[in-house]
Amino acid sequence: MKREGDKPAVIAGRYEVVRPLGRGGMGKVFLVEDRETGRRLAMKILRDRWLYNDRVIARFEREVAALRQLNHPCISKIYDARRSGDTLFFTMEYVEGKSVHQWIRDRGRIGLRSTVRVLCLVAHALEHAHRITIHRDISPDNIMVLKDGSVRVLDFGLAKLRDANQA
Structure with missing residues (x-):
């Protein structure tokens, strides 16, 4: 995650990166704090190398579409999904x-x-x-x-x- 000096990275002017949570083939997951709500969320970010791969972007978008339609106590809720500059991401409920x-x-x-x-x-x-x-x-x-x-x-x-x- 890009940082300026000792300041934590901020994505889309709103999400402050707290720490990495994990990674997979498509992307990385970070614990972030939403500066507008104070809520801690998990943010999945598509890896840079996939930003121009239509098949991978379609897969990422399918995950977002599926999560947006699901409302169940045993499935993490999605809050936000978008592109900010060269960052394609979505935020969802952070579960400890x-x-x-x-x-x-x-x-x-x-x-x-x-x-x-x-x-x-x-x-x-x-x-x-x-x-x-x-x-x-x-x-x-x-x-x-x-x-x-x-x-x-x-x-x-x-x-x-x-x-x-x-x-």
């Missing part, structure tokens, strides 16, 4: 927790009750999502378990919007 992968690794053996609870929450989220889109990348790294035991299904980057004629 552990991926299912980390959660299992940290806890060791997971009891049947906890396993069934998490799977049921994920199933409800996917049932809701699949009315509009197909996730296509569900994995232990794309499911977060929060401190209160709730879950969030993340990363709709490979999502495919359903045709209106599909059941």
Whole structure:
């Protein structure tokens, strides 16, 4: 992230970068603070090398379109999506927790009750999502378990919007 001296990077004149959260093939995810609302958000930024690749931009836009249509307590909400200069990004709910992968690794053996609870929450989220889109990348790294035991299904980057004629 570009910085001027010791000042944190600010994107679109509004989002102050706090720290990196992760990275993938398409982009990087940062924890940002919205200067207008004071809310902490996750921001996914498309990597510079993909800014002029129509297929990658279309995939990024599909993820945004899918998230905009979804309203479920186990799916992170999207707040903003746009291009600012050479930065294509979207912001979404920031969730503090552990991926299912980390959660299992940290806890060791997971009891049947906890396993069934998490799977049921994920199933409800996917049932809701699949009315509009197909996730296509569900994995232990794309499911977060929060401190209160709730879950969030993340990363709709490979999502495919359903045709209106599909059941």
